[in-house]
Amino acid sequence: MPIIKAAVCHEFGSPLVIEDVQLAAPRDGEVEVRLDAVAICHSDISYAEGAWGGFLPAVYGHEAAGVISAVGDNVQSFAEGDSVVVTLIRSCGSCPSCAGGVPTLCETPYDAINGPLKTTDGAPLMQAMACGAFAERVVVDQRQIVKIPNEIAKDVAALISCGVITGVGAAVNAAKLRAGEDVVVIGAGGVGLNAIQGARIAGARRIVAVDLSEEKLEVAKEFGATHTVLGRLDAPWKASYKALGGRGADVVLVTVGAIPAYEQATRYLGVGGRMVMIGMPHSGAKASYEPVIMAAIGQGMIGSKMGDVVIQRDIPWMVDLYQQGRLKLDELISGRWSLEDINAAIADTKTGSARRNVILFDR
Numbered sequence: 001m002p003i004i005k006a007a008v009c010h011e012f013g014s015p016l017v018i019e020d021v022q023l024a025a026p027r028d029g030e031v032e033v034r035l036d037a038v039a040i041c042h043s044d045i046s047y048a049e050g051a052w053g054g055f056l057p058a059v060y061g062h063e064a065a066g067v068i069s070a071v072g073d074n075v076q077s078f079a080e081g082d083s084v085v086v087t088l089i090r091s092c093g094s095c096p097s098c099a100g101g102v103p104t105l106c107e108t109p110y111d112a113i114n115g116p117l118k119t120t121d122g123a124p125l126m127q128a129m130a131c132g133a134f135a136e137r138v139v140v141d142q143r144q145i146v147k148i149p150n151e152i153a154k155d156v157a158a159l160i161s162c163g164v165i166t167g168v169g170a171a172v173n174a175a176k177l178r179a180g181e182d183v184v185v186i187g188a189g190g191v192g193l194n195a196i197q198g199a200r201i202a203g204a205r206r207i208v209a210v211d212l213s214e215e216k217l218e219v220a221k222e223f224g225a226t227h228t229v230l231g232r233l234d235a236p237w238k239a240s241y242k243a244l245g246g247r248g249a250d251v252v253l254v255t256v257g258a259i260p261a262y263e264q265a266t267r268y269l270g271v272g273g274r275m276v277m278i279g280m281p282h283s284g285a286k287a288s289y290e291p292v293i294m295a296a297i298g299q300g301m302i303g304s305k306m307g308d309v310v311i312q313r314d315i316p317w318m319v320d321l322y323q324q325g326r327l328k329l330d331e332l333i334s335g336r337w338s339l340e341d342i343n344a345a346i347a348d349t350k351t352g353s354a355r356r357n358v359i360l361f362d363r
């Protein structure tokens with residue numbers, strides 16, 4: 001099997017190790033993509049810290065873009081040389097969720113431990129999130145990728161495959177935001193900024209960004225927040241009511257995994273409002289709510305994975321918006337790193353001050 005370089009997690013909480021690994025050739029319906037860029041997402045960090053468990057050793061990384069370098073059998077829509085974004089949404093196309101138009105919730109399990117990756121000794125190596133994109137190349141299913149114009153820079157394109165679809169999709173697909181509704185976005189990080197953009201694109205009336213950092217709130221304004229609230233205030237939702245003319249929001253998008261954020265989120269909601277749960281707390285973490293209030297004033301909670309996107313429909317749309325200047329992507333990148341420096345890039349992401357850090361591969 002061909003040998004590639006990858007950043008491997010051998011122990012939760014320890015630095016990733018750059019080493020040679022084996023990558024199998026694409027099988028039926030699969031493609032091999034030579035990566036140009038992979039961004040570091042908070043999910044990668046949570047996995048590497050052991051927040052959600054899982055098999056080790058593992059290769060994380062799932063926000064990637066590159067060029068197809070080989071195709072397996074029964075791949076009709078893609079060819080070698082195509083520029084693509086690679087997502088973690090491996091969907092079978094025929095289970096009840098896929099058939100019902102929600103491929104992000106595909107019910108067919110994928111055996112990532114016995115996927116295309118192996119150690120050089122031939123031992124199992126987990127292709128985490130069905131991508132394993134902290135590596136020079138990936139082998140993924142053709143349903144996980146979408147063609148993009150060659151002229152779009154791959155570092156920018158990589159962002160689309162997780163943070164952008166998750167944030168924009170949460171506003172448009174999950175919240176089903178109608179033009180004129182008021183929105184609160186909790187968290188102005190990688191996903192939060194995209195949720196703000198999604199709310200703007202969907203025609204929100206007012207968009208209130210909430211974050212613990214004043215610096216991030218300034219950035220939120222660049223992405224379309226009309227008002228900002230410092231989450232460190234006492235009862236910060238009161239500042240939101242003020243911004244929204246004395247009432248709660250129609251939609252609250254929770255884009256961070258912190259439990260206090262989840263517990264406060266319903267306080268921002270107005271009568272009949274709905275909360276969309278996007279941020280991913282650690283396994284076992286619990287939040288509490290007062291159901292009587294939610295029942296009495298008709299509030300709802302909706303979980304949203306990967307923005308409920310259909311990538312073949314939504315990614316070309318987002319690419320067009322970007323090319324028309326209506327979706328900001330370049331401004332999301334705060335640092336570019338080499339694979340060798342991935343641990344430094346992860347540390348920088350963990351400080352919370354970065355937007356997106358992107359690993360670029362040499363060509």
Ligand SMILES: [Zn+2]
Nearest residue numbers: 041043162163
């Ligand atoms: Zn992600």
Ligand SMILES: [Zn+2]
Nearest residue numbers: 092095098106
């Ligand atoms: Zn499925």
